[in-house]
Amino acid sequence: MxxxxxxxxxxxxxxxxxxxxxTSCKKEITIEYQQPLVDVLTAIGDSASxxxxxxxxxxxxxxxxxxxxxxxxGRREINWDAVPLTFHDNNTFPSDFFxxxxxxxxxxxxxxxxxxxxxxNDLRISSKSFDDVYAGFATQFKVFSKKLIFGTMSGxxxxxxxxxxxxxxxxxxxxxxxxxxxxxxxxxxSLEFFDAAGNSLGKFFAKPSDANFSLLGVKFKDNxxxxxVRITSGEEGIANISSFNDKVGMDDFLYDxxxxxx
Numbered sequence: 533m534x535x536x537x538x539x540x541x542x543x544x545x546x547x548x549x550x551x552x553x554x555t556s557c558k559k560e561i562t563i564e565y566q567q568p569l570v571d572v573l574t575a576i577g578d579s580a581s582x583x584x585x586x587x588x589x590x591x592x593x594x595x596x597x598x599x600x601x602x603x604x605x606g607r608r609e610i611n612w613d614a615v616p617l618t619f620h621d622n623n624t625f626p627s628d629f630f631x632x633x634x635x636x637x638x639x640x641x642x643x644x645x646x647x648x649x650x651x652x653n654d655l656r657i658s659s660k661s662f663d664d665v666y667a668g669f670a671t672q673f674k675v676f677s678k679k680l681i682f683g684t685m686s687g688x689x690x691x692x693x694x695x696x697x698x699x700x701x702x703x704x705x706x707x708x709x710x711x712x713x714x715x716x717x718x719x720x721x722s723l724e725f726f727d728a729a730g731n732s733l734g735k736f737f738a739k740p741s742d743a744n745f746s747l748l749g750v751k752f753k754d755n756x757x758x759x760x761v762r763i764t765s766g767e768e769g770i771a772n773i774s775s776f777n778d779k780v781g782m783d784d785f786l787y788d789x790x791x792x793x794x
Contacts, residue, residue, distance in 0.1 A: 569752060569753055569754045569756065570734065570736075570750055570751065570752050570753060571592055571707075571750070571751045571753060572736055572748075572749075572750050573585050573588060573589045573592070573709070573747065573748070573749040573750075573751075574738065574739050574746070574747060574748055574749075575745075575746075575747040576715075576739050576740070576741035576744065576745065576746050576747070577741060577744055577745065578744055578745065579676060579745065581745075582711070582745050582747045585747055585749075586711075586747055589707075589709050589747070589749035589751075589786060590607060590786065592707060592749070592751045593607040593706075593707050593709070593749075593751060593786055593787060593788040594606035594607035594788050594789060595607075597609060598697070598789055599639060599640070600639040600642075601639065601642050601696075601697045601698030601699070602697075602698065603697070603789050604789065605789055606788075606789050607786060607787065607788050607789060608643045608644065608645070608697070608786070608787055608788075608789060608790070609784060609785065609786050610630060610643060610645065610784065610785040610786075611676075611677040611680075611783065611784045611785075612657055612680040612681065612682050612783070613677065613678070613679065613680050614640045614641070615629065615657045615680060619657050620657055620658070620659045620680070621656070621657070621658055621659055621660060621664055622656065623653040623654060623655065623656050623685055624653065625655040625656060625657050625682075627646055627647045627648050627649075627655065628646050629641060630642075630643040630644070630645045630646075631643070631644060631645060631646045631695050632698075633695075633698060633699055633700050639698075642697045642698040643697055644694050644695045644696060644697035644698075644703060644790040645692055645693075645694060645695075645785070645787070645790075646692070646693050646694075646695065647690050647691070647692055648690070648691045648693070649684060649687050649689065649690055649691070650687055650689065651684075651686050651687045653685075654684050654685050654686055654687050654769065655682070655683075655684060655685075655690070656682070656683055656684070656685055656770075657680050657681075657682055658673075658680065658681050658682070658683065658781075659679060659680055661673040661674070661675060661681060661781075662681075662683060662770050662781065665685075665770055665771055665773070666770075666771075666773045669770070671743065672713075672714045672743050673713045673714055673781040674713060674714075674743065674744060674745070675783065676711050676713075676745055676783040676784055677783055677784055681713060681781050681782065681783050682781065682782045682783070683765065683769075683770045683780075683781040683782060684765060684769045684770065685769045685770055685771040686768075686769040686771060686772065687768075687769050688764055688765050688766055688767060688768050688769055688780075689762060689763065689764050689765075690762070690763040690765070691760055691761070691762050691763075692708070692760065692761040692762075692763065692785075693759065693760050694758075694759070694787075694790040695790065696790055696791070696792050697789075697790065701792050701793075702759070702792070702793045703790035703791055703792055703793060704728070704757035704758055704759050704790065704791060704793055704794075705757075705758050705787045705788050705789075705790050705791075706751060706752050706756070706757070706758065706788050707749065707750055707751030707752060707758075707787060707788050708723060708725070708749070708750060708758065708761045708785070708786070708787045709723075709747065709748060709749025709750065709785070709786040709787070710723065710738075710747075710748055710749075710763060710782055710784070710785055710786075711745055711746070711747050711782065711783040711784045712738045712745070712746040712747075712748065712765065712780050712781070712782055712783075713744075713745065713746075713780060713781035713782060713783060714741075714742065714743050714744070714779070714780060714781060715738050715739070715740045715741055715742075715746040715766070715778070715780050716740055716742055716766075716778045716780075717740060717766075717767070717778045718737065718739065718740050719737050720737075720764070720766055720767050720778055720780075721737065721738040721746070721748075721764060721765055721766055721778070721780050722735050722736060722737045722738065722748075722763075722764045723735070723736050723738075723748055723750060723761055723762070723763060723764075724736075724761070724762040724764070725750065725752075725756075725758045725760075725761055725762075726758065726759055726760040726761075726762070727756065727757060727758065727759055728757065728759045728793060733752070733756050733758065734750070736748060736750050745783075749786065751788075757793075757794070759793070761787075763782070765780040765781070765782060766778040766779050766780030767779070
């Protein structure tokens with residue numbers, strides 16, 4: 533009798549452990565299939581090929597294109613064509629060109645985005661698709677929105693931070709996108725997003741498209757607020773012509789209307 537009771541007790545214990553194990557497995561499966569917290573949009577090819585995805589990204593960021601300060605909702609875009617001749621084809625582009633607050637500046641310079649790099653004098657607006665940097669680059673760096681494009685010369689990273697357009701107030705966004713030019717290698721060109729505490733919210737990669745366009749856009753669906761976007765364009769700056777590392781240019785930037793930090 534004692535042995536039978538012991539056997540029944542052991543069987544009951546095994547059954548409980550198995551049930552607990554099964555419940556645990558079900559929970560793990562549920563977590564694995566949770567809805568993603570971001571929409572990630574990518575497209576490669578010529579202008580026509582990326583157009584549908586670009587339209588989708590614009591809609592996600594905000595259907596109205598804002599061109600003056602004081603807006604709620606909608607989106608901002610930068611295509612570099614408002615940059616004057618003074619800053620063409622040299623390395624003097626100001627990091628705060630599109631973050632002006634002075635009433636004397638035109639609305640086009642009040643888009644609430646600041647660009648910083650670890651190297652000084654590293655940002656260049658090109659009207660020649662960088663062909664003046666190295667002959668032949670114009671065949672690689674095609675222009676998406678005529679006529680100017682953007683790039684880094686020696687380094688390959690840019691930190692984008694945000695202000696309320698027309699103000700000095702720190703701001704956040706929910707999404708950001710870039711049209712990259714001539715991405716040759718996978719998992720090199722990326723957008724990484726950070727919150728106000730400096731925590732990474734995720735890093736996302738552009739797909740290769742040799743001598744063509746690679747659109748990468750990310751929009752957060754949860755309550756994440758983006759204070760900074762780190763752009764990594766290829767493996768090195770465009771002026772580093774002595775190596776075969778991937779060099780990547782940029783055209784249009786898109787982001788939702790920056791709002792004051794909470």
